[in-house]
Amino acid sequence: xxxxxxxxxxxxxxxxxxxxxxxxxxxxxxxxxxxxxxxxxxxxxxxxxxxxxxxxxxxxxxxxxxxxxxxxxxxxxxxxxxxxxxxxxxxxxxxxxxxxxxxxxxxxxxxxxxxxxxxxxxxxxxxxxxxxxxxxxxxxxxxxxxxxxxxxxxxxxxxxxxxxxxxxxxxxxxxxxxxxxxxxxxxxxxxxxxxxxxxxxxxxxxxxxxxxxxxxxxxxxxxxxxxxxxxxxxxxxxxx
Amino acid sequence: xxxxxxxxxxxxxxxxxxxxxxxxxxxxxxxxxxxxxxxxxxxxxxxxxxxxxxxxxxxxxxxxxxxxxxxxxxxxxxxxxxxxxxxxxxxxxxxxxxxxxxxxxxxxxxxxxxxxxxxxxxxxxxxxxxxxxxxxxxxxxxxxxxxxxxxxxxxxxxxxxxxxxxxxxxxxxxxxxxxxxxxxxxxxxxxxxxxxxxxxxxxxxxxxxxxxxxxxxxxxxxxxxxxxxxx
Numbered sequence: 001x002x003x004x005x006x007x008x009x010x011x012x013x014x015x016x017x018x019x020x021x022x023x024x025x026x027x028x029x030x031x032x033x034x035x036x037x038x039x040x041x042x043x044x045x046x047x048x049x050x051x052x053x054x055x056x057x058x059x060x061x062x063x064x065x066x067x068x069x070x071x072x073x074x075x076x077x078x079x080x081x082x083x084x085x086x087x088x089x090x091x092x093x094x095x096x097x098x099x100x101x102x103x104x105x106x107x108x109x110x111x112x113x114x115x116x117x118x119x120x121x122x123x124x125x126x127x128x129x130x131x132x133x134x135x136x137x138x139x140x141x142x143x144x145x146x147x148x149x150x151x152x153x154x155x156x157x158x159x160x161x162x163x164x165x166x167x168x169x170x171x172x173x174x175x176x177x178x179x180x181x182x183x184x185x186x187x188x189x190x191x192x193x194x195x196x197x198x199x200x201x202x203x204x205x206x207x208x209x210x211x212x213x214x215x216x217x218x219x220x221x222x223x224x225x226x227x228x229x230x231x232x233x234x235x236x237x238x239x240x
Numbered sequence: 241x242x243x244x245x246x247x248x249x250x251x252x253x254x255x256x257x258x259x260x261x262x263x264x265x266x267x268x269x270x271x272x273x274x275x276x277x278x279x280x281x282x283x284x285x286x287x288x289x290x291x292x293x294x295x296x297x298x299x300x301x302x303x304x305x306x307x308x309x310x311x312x313x314x315x316x317x318x319x320x321x322x323x324x325x326x327x328x329x330x331x332x333x334x335x336x337x338x339x340x341x342x343x344x345x346x347x348x349x350x351x352x353x354x355x356x357x358x359x360x361x362x363x364x365x366x367x368x369x370x371x372x373x374x375x376x377x378x379x380x381x382x383x384x385x386x387x388x389x390x391x392x393x394x395x396x397x398x399x400x401x402x403x404x405x406x407x408x409x410x411x412x413x414x415x416x417x418x419x420x421x422x423x424x425x426x427x428x429x430x431x432x433x434x435x436x437x438x439x440x441x442x443x444x445x446x447x448x449x450x451x452x453x454x455x456x457x458x459x460x461x462x463x464x465x466x467x468x469x470x471x
Contacts, residue, residue, distance in 0.1 A: 007256045008256050014259075018259070038342075038352075052250075053400070058259075061340075063340050063352035066313055086371035161345065161368055161369065216432070217258040217259045220255045221252075227252075227439050234450045238454060
């Protein structure tokens with residue numbers, strides 16, 4: 001049985017991972033703070049047969065996410081902020097677990113507390129005085145929040161040693177893993193820009209080109225499967 | 241036929257790795273087995289030579305440079321020229337041209353499979369952050385303008401593929417004139433058009449050899465039935 005048919009199939013499976021990743025990236029071109037996925041490829045083990053090294057195909061490798069800065073777009077909302085730099089906001093989800101996000105589209109909940117668009121609270125919590133109008137909120141580059149000139153809290157930034165290791169949770173949230181290292185406060189990890197939102201860092205043109213390349217690679221691997229099938233058909237035809 | 245099957249398996253592996261950064265395509269050459277001289281043992285007269293078929297005699301990776309592709313990622317490194325990056329694995333140093341790098345959980349520069357990349361002194365490279373990382377053409381890494389390390393580059397004699405984009409071999413001196421391009425990846429060395437043509441040619445050769453086997457089978461069958469008629 002030729003092993004080539006499995007090698008070609010592994011190539012198709014690897015390209016499928018890449019296609020899925022690109023599809024997800026393209027679906028998130030309008031998501032604030034979204035970071036594109038990096039998919040790498042590697043060859044699989046080699047076996048020696050009759051003095052010749054025969055490879056057993058390819059696999060897709062998770063190379064984390066692109067940490068490039070997304071484009072800043074003005075939002076006109078005083079409660080939306082963008083991070084210019086590598087840092088993250090730390091938030092606490094409804095179930096109590098901490099998560100990181102770069103999506104700064106905040107709002108005030110019924111108690112006057114600053115929460116993300118999905119309702120996650122800040123770590124540490126930021127509560128603005130009752131009856132604060134959004135227009136009166138000013139957020140400085142270091143994250144200091146003032147309401148009509150009076151200090152009202154601070155947006156803290158954190159960073160992790162290896163952002164590629166963060167696990168995406170959905171809702172623009174990331175979880176810290178052993179691969180990313182622990183989150184630690186980092187005031188110098190970026191400047192905060194009020195009234196702006198960081199767009200997705202997915203470049204549509206590049207993603208489209210990558211999509212086409214992945215489709216062609218997928219097709220080529222499928223041709224190898226067909227040829228391997230023909231080989232077996234011919235071998236079966238020796239005695240007809 | 242077995243030689244063509246080996247070639248087909250190589251081509252299938254090449255096509256599966258059509259997008260693997262720094263992958264090098266396999267090239268193989270076929271040669272015939274040594275011929276045997278048939279001799280009539282009763283009379284000592286030579287009957288003639290008998291061929292024993294073909295086998296893949298040499299197979300090696302085509303190490304020529306593949307095209308570079310821009311990615312814009314600071315930790316995507318492409319080697320322009322001969323040479324390999326050095327990678328630490330549990331079974332010792334291995335070498336790669338797949339420069340899609342990232343940081344592991346300890347903030348060390350690593351391949352996308354999580355294996356630490358070594359500097360020119362054989363140590364791991366601790367960056368701590370992916371921000372403000374620059375890699376110059378001669379492999380010097382700076383973080384926020386501060387020099388951290390210089391990437392270890394080696395030449396490799398008799399590179400043997402190990403899988404996981406790694407090669408084993410005997411490492412030599414740092415190659416002259418090899419530039420490191422940050423924000424680029426070296427593409428796969430597989431030329432799709434050539435691989436397809438090789439695949440079709442090899443398929444037809446396999447088919448022709450199958451006809452030969454059938455022809456010999458039919459000849460033998462005729463001989464057997466002729467014998468049974470006279471007997």
